[in-house]
Amino acid sequence: MQSDFIWMDGELVPFAEAKVHIISPTLHYGVGVFEGIRSYQTPQGPAIFRLLDHLERFLESIHILGVRDYPYSADQTRQAIHQTILVNGFGECYIRPLMYLDGPLGLNLDFATPKLAIATWEWGPYLGEEAQKTGIHMMVSSLTRLHPNINMTKSKVTGNYANSLMVKTLALRSGYDEAVILDPSGFVAECTGENIFVVRDGVIYTPPRASILEGITRDTVMTLAADLGIPVVEEMISRDQLYIADEVFITGTAAEIVAARMIDFRQVGEGAPGPIMKALLALYLDTVRGQGKRSPEWLDYLPVDQSVQGN
Numbered sequence: 001m002q003s004d005f006i007w008m009d010g011e012l013v014p015f016a017e018a019k020v021h022i023i024s025p026t027l028h029y030g031v032g033v034f035e036g037i038r039s040y041q042t043p044q045g046p047a048i049f050r051l052l053d054h055l056e057r058f059l060e061s062i063h064i065l066g067v068r069d070y071p072y073s074a075d076q077t078r079q080a081i082h083q084t085i086l087v088n089g090f091g092e093c094y095i096r097p098l099m100y101l102d103g104p105l106g107l108n109l110d111f112a113t114p115k116l117a118i119a120t121w122e123w124g125p126y127l128g129e130e131a132q133k134t135g136i137h138m139m140v141s142s143l144t145r146l147h148p149n150i151n152m153t154k155s156k157v158t159g160n161y162a163n164s165l166m167v168k169t170l171a172l173r174s175g176y177d178e179a180v181i182l183d184p185s186g187f188v189a190e191c192t193g194e195n196i197f198v199v200r201d202g203v204i205y206t207p208p209r210a211s212i213l214e215g216i217t218r219d220t221v222m223t224l225a226a227d228l229g230i231p232v233v234e235e236m237i238s239r240d241q242l243y244i245a246d247e248v249f250i251t252g253t254a255a256e257i258v259a260a261r262m263i264d265f266r267q268v269g270e271g272a273p274g275p276i277m278k279a280l281l282a283l284y285l286d287t288v289r290g291q292g293k294r295s296p297e298w299l300d301y302l303p304v305d306q307s308v309q310g311n
């Protein structure tokens, strides 16, 4: 997660000096907002995948949290992201904007001043390249996913991730790779940092948006599936529907697309990435690297004259 510089409120700060004070409402109460974005190398140089969609969700997350005077527009944030990637000389990298609050402690967002930091680092697929090839073993978490009227699920608020961290840590300590989390009604919601899809008899199913984060990779996969002529249905999914699926796969900016080979010690389908997941992953990787039909509408190219060659 190392880089030369981190962008903090308009300044490019050397990595070791990018610090905030211990008295910070974000640190004490989990009231920050973040995004997870990736840039990929393409034949036309580095490009950021669906940057404007990520920035729209970032601003919406801040709006949902209720911060009223966040000072940066999507365009200003976009320019700052470009600047941060270029100054660090990255081609393919992960991009982490964070809105954090400066000011006295107190349970009142109006006391605090919103700030923006942008970190970038070189990072391969979150669950590993091997996981993309062979699939992972997931558990169904005993912890419930966020209730939509407690921690709002459309918002990447830092505090929401206490749930993800507890679930993921328990999964890893128990020997699994990732966990499926059920919503407060007991239906499949999502994973700790990924959305989930189920394939049965050639149809793709995914939970409706009400109690999940509206993933941008989820939307990408649904669009690419439609392009391939594969029907996608949004409907409630039960835990046992995962066990009897032909394929289960999860999607996210960090993980990209990864199949479940087992869930709760039950083999899923053939116990390996299935044909629909593999077709979607191939098309996804082509698209993010500038080789897909949809690449022009989804890629935000870094300014060429300043980009670092050879990355």
Ligand SMILES: Cc1ncc(COP(=O)(O)O)c(C=O)c1O
Pocket: 036, 190, 191, 192, 193, 194, 195, 213, 214, 215, 216, 217, 218, 251, 252, 253, 254
């Ligand atoms: C809880 C949760 N669900 C789903 C996702 C996938 O979203 P995206 O595809 O936009 O990265 C993420 C990652 O941001 C997440 O944190």
